[in-house]
Amino acid sequence: MLDKSSTTRRPRVARALAAAGIVAVLVAASLAAPASASAAVSRAELALRWAPIHYQDVDATGSHALSGQSDYVTTVDFDGDLNGRNNWDRAGQAGNPLAAHAYYSVLETSTHWYITYFFFHPRDWTDHPFFETEHENDGEGVLFAIERDGSTYGVLRSAVTVAHSDFFSYTPVGSTWTSGREGVDGTLQFQASPHDTFQHPVTAQEAQGHGLKAYPQYDIVGDGLVYYPSTVTETPSDGNDRDVRYQLVDIFAVGGLWAQRSNPSLFAALGTFAGDTSGGCGSGTWTCSTNSANAPWGWDDGDDAPGRGEIASDPAKLAAEYFTVPAGLARTYSYNPYAGAAAALTEAARTAPPVVD
Template structure:
């Protein structure tokens, strides 16, 4: 007869093998990947299937940056139209840690930022928006969620869940961060949403599904939506700092025009029938910036404790020194790149 420990271990392996998150045993230390999976958003993606640039709705599907099998940012608009293009759902994450908090940044990617009418709207190749979650360490395995800051184009929006001890600081809290149960694990997850076409990201329901849409749930393996109105699609979480991944490619001039800005051009019909097509117009997390706010370019990901201290009034201690921050070794380079990088309007 199996003991409780062996049963729990067997159950955890079984859950992971089918792409589900397993709860941590009481008192167990968890990995950063487990922490990111536990707090990853349930994500509502509105879908528009109209217009020649919509790809029948697929232009609003989440996918990997290298969905087409290469790390060339200048062919993503074009390759998204290929019959063999993969729209297996994925999102990226990074984790920073202080003695008092964890900070998890999530990055959602689309190959196209698109429009379906000719007036006033621009399009561009590649599109990257996301959210930063601040999680207070309270002695439990996964801590307690205190806040979220989302990226909608070139503006940040701040939220707190019900019962949070955090309130508005230099920035006004823009709303309540809802939590929702996932059918794929035992947790309540924050709920985020993205609009069609331009893919601005806010807390649900400040954006919501209007007609067709996808509801994405975090998991260890991704799925491809069965249609433009699939309300249960699992998305894979990928570490930004994985070997050969997004951060490792940061000097790849085929993928990035400069540090934190994706390379993109006007090939493949971008801008045809619309106002224009922008080039080099989307950012990775270390390039996100709200120019009206005090934190610098990229600090939502690279120095999230600083951003949280600016955005929120936090009772008790909010440590500013990091016990783990994968961006730290490159921080001087990041500061110089942020100072000299051209402004990018997503």
């Protein structure tokens, strides 16, 4: 991790950036010259401004914990390749530092911006021997709806988080949005960052299974990490580092995660990461399941009205289902790269088997 008071540890960060491989280059390009969201602010700037301060609980016990590293967030190519079937095996190996990143996408209508943040772990793991499953790769996250009120960054009205195969909805204090077909599950809190001048929403993930909710519905118990949004990446110094900067990666960057959606080494199906049972996944536990993690366009809460992946690909639809919005919601997108694959996403929603996640 970068030393906050000196430059003596910069070589370590250089190794972390190198380990991020292709994605690190894409991040730099995206933040340096992002596509324009409006004349006033870019999509990358919007994503950075609203990116959450993220609490990650860490469990260092058990043979699959990697002394806590199994709970670090990173990129899908932290090991220098885009092979989803070796991520469990290579997590924690020398030369593969788990540098902190989060993926994002921004969709636009005339009334709102919708920003999805996706946190990736190489392992979904457990230290319980009975009735607990593990799987390679783990992807959960949050959708923020930002009202375009004429200010530079708009105003955040709601959040919907992904915890395994369930969604949870939140509104900040003072939001004009209220419950719709789904009840609001809690209040979205804000916190100041030591690395910029903004109040950021606060999210949290549990250890092992990495379900994500608004803080403090999950909280740090014992060891844990606090990740802060930034334009640089840091690798935690240990499993109890309370100031780790994470870098944002545009899902829609050239050659990025969405562009890799048909790469069979990374994805077993549209929106489903490829994962196998190698490297000891499942040993000493109930089982290790395969192909059991989703990218945002595969997230699904099966008993809710929005279809598989629509939290990312049609967030205005999800917002209209989950909330009552007095000012109304435009449903036509002025920017939505998912739209070009609408037919394939619909077919995947119809045919894709449920995953563990």
